[in-house]
Amino acid sequence: MKHIANWALNTASTRGASYADVRVMAQRSRAMSTKNGKVGSASDAESVGMNVRVIADGAWGFAASAELGRGAVEATAAEAVAIARASARVKRENVRLAAEKPVVAEWTTPNRIDPFTVSIEQNIELLLKIDAELRAVTGVTLAEANLNFNRDEQWFTSSEGAEIHQTKLSTGAGYAAYAFAGNEIQKRSYPNSFGGQWQNKGYELIEELKLVENARRIAEEAVALHHADQCPEGTFDIILDSSQLGLQIHESVGHPIELDRVLGMEANFAGTSFLTLDKLRTLRYGSDLVNVVADARQEHGPGLGTFGFDDEGVPAQCTPIISNGLFTGYLSSRETAHTIGENRSGATMRAEGWNRLPMIRMTNISLLPGEKSLSLEQLIASTDRGVLMQTNRSWSIDDKRYNFQFGCEIGWEIKNGKRVRMVKNPSYSGITTEFWNSLDAVCSHDEWTLWGTPNCGKGQPQQVMGTGHGAAPARFRGIKVGSAFKGS
Amino acid sequence: MLTKEQAGDIFDRIRKISSADEVEVLFAGGRFALTRFANNTIHQNVAEENHSVSVRRAFGGQTARASTNKFDDESLRQVVRAAENLAKVQHPDPDLLPMPDSREAGGSDGSRAKVAVPSRHFAQTAAITPEIRAEGVKQIVGVADRHKLTTAGVFSSGESFEGIFNSRGLSNWHTQTSAEVSITMLAADSSGWQKASSPDVANLDPLRLAEIAAKKAVDSAHPRELSAGKYTVILEPAAVLDIVGFMFWDYSGMAILDQRSFLTGRIGQKLFGDNITIWDDVAHPLQAGSPFDGEGMLRQRVGLVENGVVKRVVYARATAVRMKRSEYRDNVGPIAATGHGFPLPNEMGEMPLNIVFAPTGDPKNVEQMIASTERGVLVTRLWYIREVEPFEKMLTGMTRDGTFYVENGRVQGGVRNFRFNESLIHMLSNVEAMSVPLRSCGEESFDMVVPAMKVREFNFTEVTKF
Numbered sequence: 001m002k003h004i005a006n007w008a009l010n011t012a013s014t015r016g017a018s019y020a021d022v023r024v025m026a027q028r029s030r031a032m033s034t035k036n037g038k039v040g041s042a043s044d045a046e047s048v049g050m051n052v053r054v055i056a057d058g059a060w061g062f063a064a065s066a067e068l069g070r071g072a073v074e075a076t077a078a079e080a081v082a083i084a085r086a087s088a089r090v091k092r093e094n095v096r097l098a099a100e101k102p103v104v105a106e107w108t109t110p111n112r113i114d115p116f117t118v119s120i121e122q123n124i125e126l127l128l129k130i131d132a133e134l135r136a137v138t139g140v141t142l143a144e145a146n147l148n149f150n151r152d153e154q155w156f157t158s159s160e161g162a163e164i165h166q167t168k169l170s171t172g173a174g175y176a177a178y179a180f181a182g183n184e185i186q187k188r189s190y191p192n193s194f195g196g197q198w199q200n201k202g203y204e205l206i207e208e209l210k211l212v213e214n215a216r217r218i219a220e221e222a223v224a225l226h227h228a229d230q231c232p233e234g235t236f237d238i239i240l241d242s243s244q245l246g247l248q249i250h251e252s253v254g255h256p257i258e259l260d261r262v263l264g265m266e267a268n269f270a271g272t273s274f275l276t277l278d279k280l281r282t283l284r285y286g287s288d289l290v291n292v293v294a295d296a297r298q299e300h301g302p303g304l305g306t307f308g309f310d311d312e313g314v315p316a317q318c319t320p321i322i323s324n325g326l327f328t329g330y331l332s333s334r335e336t337a338h339t340i341g342e343n344r345s346g347a348t349m350r351a352e353g354w355n356r357l358p359m360i361r362m363t364n365i366s367l368l369p370g371e372k373s374l375s376l377e378q379l380i381a382s383t384d385r386g387v388l389m390q391t392n393r394s395w396s397i398d399d400k401r402y403n404f405q406f407g408c409e410i411g412w413e414i415k416n417g418k419r420v421r422m423v424k425n426p427s428y429s430g431i432t433t434e435f436w437n438s439l440d441a442v443c444s445h446d447e448w449t450l451w452g453t454p455n456c457g458k459g460q461p462q463q464v465m466g467t468g469h470g471a472a473p474a475r476f477r478g479i480k481v482g483s484a485f486k487g488s
Numbered sequence: 489m490l491t492k493e494q495a496g497d498i499f500d501r502i503r504k505i506s507s508a509d510e511v512e513v514l515f516a517g518g519r520f521a522l523t524r525f526a527n528n529t530i531h532q533n534v535a536e537e538n539h540s541v542s543v544r545r546a547f548g549g550q551t552a553r554a555s556t557n558k559f560d561d562e563s564l565r566q567v568v569r570a571a572e573n574l575a576k577v578q579h580p581d582p583d584l585l586p587m588p589d590s591r592e593a594g595g596s597d598g599s600r601a602k603v604a605v606p607s608r609h610f611a612q613t614a615a616i617t618p619e620i621r622a623e624g625v626k627q628i629v630g631v632a633d634r635h636k637l638t639t640a641g642v643f644s645s646g647e648s649f650e651g652i653f654n655s656r657g658l659s660n661w662h663t664q665t666s667a668e669v670s671i672t673m674l675a676a677d678s679s680g681w682q683k684a685s686s687p688d689v690a691n692l693d694p695l696r697l698a699e700i701a702a703k704k705a706v707d708s709a710h711p712r713e714l715s716a717g718k719y720t721v722i723l724e725p726a727a728v729l730d731i732v733g734f735m736f737w738d739y740s741g742m743a744i745l746d747q748r749s750f751l752t753g754r755i756g757q758k759l760f761g762d763n764i765t766i767w768d769d770v771a772h773p774l775q776a777g778s779p780f781d782g783e784g785m786l787r788q789r790v791g792l793v794e795n796g797v798v799k800r801v802v803y804a805r806a807t808a809v810r811m812k813r814s815e816y817r818d819n820v821g822p823i824a825a826t827g828h829g830f831p832l833p834n835e836m837g838e839m840p841l842n843i844v845f846a847p848t849g850d851p852k853n854v855e856q857m858i859a860s861t862e863r864g865v866l867v868t869r870l871w872y873i874r875e876v877e878p879f880e881k882m883l884t885g886m887t888r889d890g891t892f893y894v895e896n897g898r899v900q901g902g903v904r905n906f907r908f909n910e911s912l913i914h915m916l917s918n919v920e921a922m923s924v925p926l927r928s929c930g931e932e933s934f935d936m937v938v939p940a941m942k943v944r945e946f947n948f949t950e951v952t953k954f
Contacts, residue, residue: 086618403952
């Protein structure tokens, strides 16, 4: 692949680019699903291509092509430079990049079993087994299950001398049982909703998830929700399970700390952020127990935000985001690092594919577990009155990331330290910083899971990216519950 | 760009490689470019060219799909083999139909009406360069500078193709151009927004959009906080489009069969107000998109809602056959393949994608709606809409980029943004006035032809901090 990069870099340089990088990518995916006892979809896809990102006349240009012949590659590089010169017609100042020592490296997602080597028969058999378990429960009207595998191989080369060959592997699996009766549709999902659990690892994830073993319980809960009472409305203490808390972190910490949003670069689509630059190291984001990191390193775990190098060639890092409740860090890039007084990128630039521009994306944004031993059952036992909410059903937050509302698939009312009844349609809402300041307990590491969010959308043209979120169940005091159904 | 003739050659090569009973090949791709600006400067500027070939093979009742963007012989052999490997391990599906021939797909067998779709490829749009887009952005930035505002947005253009060939002789090809301008204007504590798209760039007026967005930002400055509650709202077309878009997944035969549609047991009932009539019409002059579906069936014009009564849903071929055998068959209105299927195999079946709201006999523009409102809220756009409850179609979301208080027939200034929790059934039963439907675009749903709406008792449940 080095020859392709050289064709592009030489052309960019000849045309006057002051900086250029090239990413050549081969992407492969396999998706299989079942629905009500039959294969719903079965598909394989591969996509190969390259892109050139340049700075010329102090402005950015980017062009991508599926053709990898010399003529097409050189034309693509020339187009990128021409686009940069067009960008320069509407600029206020020149782009400047934080220095980064160029690296020559190889990196591959650690994995035990390459999921593409597992037979299709075995995968379909697993999905149909789950499906049968779900539909064995009377009242289940729709059963869906999915398996997904992705492999992205990339060769990154820059005009500064970086040469990085990186292969990332991800695996995802999940299922849902729906129960329709009367005027109501209820749903339960496992291990998480909207695609299940995803991690950057091999097929060993599927073996760890105990998918079949949990299917009957999940189906029974979907049906039982029809007989459950509506979640009460009012102000309660709530306990969020770790998957719901992972999404809460994603929406109310992960997005607002993206420095491109803070600087207005996403104002037209994804929005901006309440975390203006004056809040760095001054804002009390949460209570003393809130410790959040942005950690892309393998030692944090196999999250969807784990890698060796970002798509600017910067090595993976761990950035403290919230330290004992104090806001301490943003997600940055080579272009934006200087705006927060940093002389190096935080290594968060990633692109969906060969035809997309890298942008600031969440890595693994994780709430660190509590230091004192605390299980979920102990947390429930220490709660006088509240609601335990599990598995996301809906999520919404404003374009500065203040006001949010989440719905969950199932809730459990807690009284005097005990789960007393199942409740349906639980939801809660609040203001980001008020919410995180109300946290008064986080379970310890035994309850901590590194969840994968495979569907984070951002950018124009929109890119979908996987992000990781580690969380253990936590309790929040005095939260508004049920206002979603107020007045309906 | 790939031509139909080149695609035909590739299809012939694939057909020779394939040993399947039937083979179908989808082609998609094109050129796309987008100039993105923020802080009154172009900060991202991209272009791409891509194409893909997607092969579906069928052996008896077994089918699967594989795709690649490489067209050399070895890559085509691999993609054919991958589709075969995925298909051959499946249990036969008795619901899988033979692929349609051109007679069935085009309706020349008399089963379906011919729909004439206008050309959607415009040379002027295909010829847009980065310099032309930069010039457009420069004009938008000029408006921002004049109003002492900060602007962000996009100006994009593209040229695309979609094609389908199958071993029963069907071949359909569609080319289209597209252009889009989206503009946000930001002031210290307020913002305004406008967006437009069309296959023909001549229909876009970036300067006018910039002026409207700027006026909204200026007029909504220093927003006051109104308490949450039920208000009469005036929803501009983008707000209508983004919220109503959440119900069209349910206008699907498969969604009824799966019992995941809010229309289950409700087709034939009056769910909405008398003034709500909705069509799916790919041939409408303000619409865009391909005239055929994922199996190559030509899209039909379908009346979904008439004077508030849900009349029917759309069907892929196999869904229509299943529905005719189902317990629902006597209670779902007309059952026939309508040309709305997704490429097979898939779990979702079909969906109407060319929504057109019928004009009312007494249209009112937004200014007239404001003038007739004693106390209400004018909403430019909605944001981050999600389904809270699927059967009453309860949705939540936020207002954004230009929310105004209306009192005694006049806009009184900006207000802090609200969170809503509102049932679509309730909302479309409470529409007091509508404008002439326009081609509109937002961020949460696909482009549609929709009116602005004045709606009573819209349920705002919370207020945010800006």
